[in-house]
Every structure is written in C-alpha cells, then in structure tokens.
Amino acid sequence: MNILDDISYNLYKGVAKNVTHAVQIAIDEGYPAEEILQKGLLRGMDIVGRLFQEGDYYVPEVIVAARAMNAGVEILKPLLQKQGIASMGKVVLGAVKGDLHDIGKNLVKLMMESNGLEVIDLGTDVPAEQFVQVAINENCQIIAMSALLTTSMGAMKEVMKQLHLAGVRERFKVMIGGAPVSARYCEQIGADAYTPDAAAAANRALKFCKPEYMP
Numbered sequence: 772m773n774i775l776d777d778i779s780y781n782l783y784k785g786v787a788k789n790v791t792h793a794v795q796i797a798i799d800e801g802y803p804a805e806e807i808l809q810k811g812l813l814r815g816m817d818i819v820g821r822l823f824q825e826g827d828y829y830v831p832e833v834i835v836a837a838r839a840m841n842a843g844v845e846i847l848k849p850l851l852q853k854q855g856i857a858s859m860g861k862v863v864l865g866a867v868k869g870d871l872h873d874i875g876k877n878l879v880k881l882m883m884e885s886n887g888l889e890v891i892d893l894g895t896d897v898p899a900e901q902f903v904q905v906a907i908n909e910n911c912q913i914i915a916m917s918a919l920l921t922t923s924m925g926a927m928k929e930v931m932k933q934l935h936l937a938g939v940r941e942r943f944k945v946m947i948g949g950a951p952v953s954a955r956y957c958e959q960i961g962a963d964a965y966t967p968d969a970a971a972a973a974n975r976a977l978k979f980c981k982p983e984y985m986p
C-alpha cells in the first residue's frame with residue numbers, strides 16, 4: 772500500500788488520526804498537495820459514497836469519514852493556499868436551502884481563496900433571499916451555489932427567480948456545482964456557469980472577475 776492508498780483507506784474507515792498522520796507523511800515524501808487531495812482524500816470520499824449508496828454505510832459512518840476528510844484538508848490548506856495575493860474579486864458562496872453537505876463547498880472556497888478571490892461563506896442551508904441580499908450589500912461579482920441532493924437542486928432556481936424579482940440579475944455572475952448538478956441544468960435555470968470541480972470553479976470565477984465580463 773502506498774501512502775496515498777493509506778490516506779484513502781483510513782479516510783473511508785473514518786480514522787482521522789491516521790488520515791492526518793498519513794497526509795503529513797505524504798507531504799514529507801514530496802507528493803504535491805493537489806495529488807494528495809485528489810488521489811488520497813477525495814478517492815477515499817468516493818469509496819464512502821459508494822458504500823453509502825450500496826447500503827453498507829449509514830449516516831454515522833459517513834459523518835465520521837467526513838470529519839476525517841476535514842482533518843486531512845486542514846493539514847493541506849497552507850500548501851494549497853498561495854499567500855499574500857491581492858483580492859481579485861468577491862464571491863458569495865453557500866450550500867442551498869435544504870442542503871447540509873459542505874465538504875465540496877469548502878474545497879471550492881479554499882481554491883477560490885487560494886487564487887486571490889475574497890469569499891463570503893454563508894455556510895449550509897442558505898435561503899435564496901440571503902444569497903441575493905448579501906451579494907447586493909457586499910457588492911459581490913459572483914454568487915456561487917452548491918447542492919448535493921436532487922431534492923435541494925431546485926433551490927438554485929429559486930435564487931435565479933429572486934435575482935430577477937430584485938431586478939439585479941445582470942449585476943452578478945451565477946455559478947453552480949455539486950454532484951447532481953450539470954451544465955444542462957445550468958442552462959435550464961439560466962445560471963452562468965457550471966464547473967465539475969473546485970479548481971475549475973476557481974478558474975472560472977477569476978475569469979468572471981475580469982473587466983470584460985462585468986456589467
């Protein structure tokens with residue numbers, strides 16, 4: 772078993788202490804932080820997803836694994852973040868109403884901040900009106916929403932509706948993401964961009980903050 776397998780294994784077994792230990796060893800062995808994230812932590816989380824889907828894992832096991840994931844990410848954070856970059860733009864980010872999943876959202880935040888974007892994180896279960904109000908009050912360029920449940924995805928459409936009702940749709944770029952979300956859904960609800968992962972989300976957000984994209 773190499774050290775990345777070790778991370779995945781301990782993650783899906785939910786042993787946070789072993790995950791942090793193995794992440795530190797991987798760093799010391801010279802693995803790039805992105806590789807540790809993708810091939811160690813996220814691969815472990817994929818296994819958790821599969822076990823949950825197949826009925827071998829229940830919610831408590833998933834919570835324990837999620838804690839181990841967060842513990843591993845904490846160690847990687849300083850390596851993923853580029854320090855001292857001037858703010859390139861402002862994003863309001865959250866998981867939509869009805870959705871408590873925040874691991875992916877937190878990765879999106881981390882990658883955006885690493886690329887010099889200022890991120891206002893509203894957390895999880897965020898009402899549509901709050902996304903819109905904060906974006907207006909804080910003068911954000913981007914509203915970014917995450918959903919992991921097919922039942923909560925519809926809340927993204929509600930945010931689009933609230934933006935239109937407030938007469939501010941054109942002021943903001945709207946980005947969406949999360950496992951059940953797709954480019955097709957993005958088009959359907961009239962959002963501006965769907966990206967499949969956190970790194971692509973940060974790249975797209977940076978592009979949106981360039982003057983040619985601004986209203």
Ligand code: B12
Nearest residue numbers: 820824870871872873874875917920921948949968969972
């Ligand atoms: C961990 C987890 C939980 C944990 C969450 C802990 C936490 N703090 O987040 C807990 C145990 C709380 C949980 C609860 C539930 N869960 Co759950 N959970 C998962 C699991 C296993 C992993 C999700 C995850 O973190 N993935 C890793 C991250 C990194 O991936 P990600 O979120 O997709 O994010 C990436 C991209 O999507 C993208 N991205 C994410 N957000 C954004 C935002 C933007 C703007 C952009 C551009 C990109 C982007 O970038 C990220 C990084 O690259 C998934 C299975 C799976 N394979 O997804 C099920 C899953 C999402 N859960 C599921 C279910 C059913 C539930 C519950 C209803 C279970 C229950 N009976 O109570 C509850 C719902 C709670 C609620 N109201 O939200 C189902 C959803 C089914 C569906 N299609 O609707 C899934 C798919 C499992 C399954 N196969 O059945 N869950």
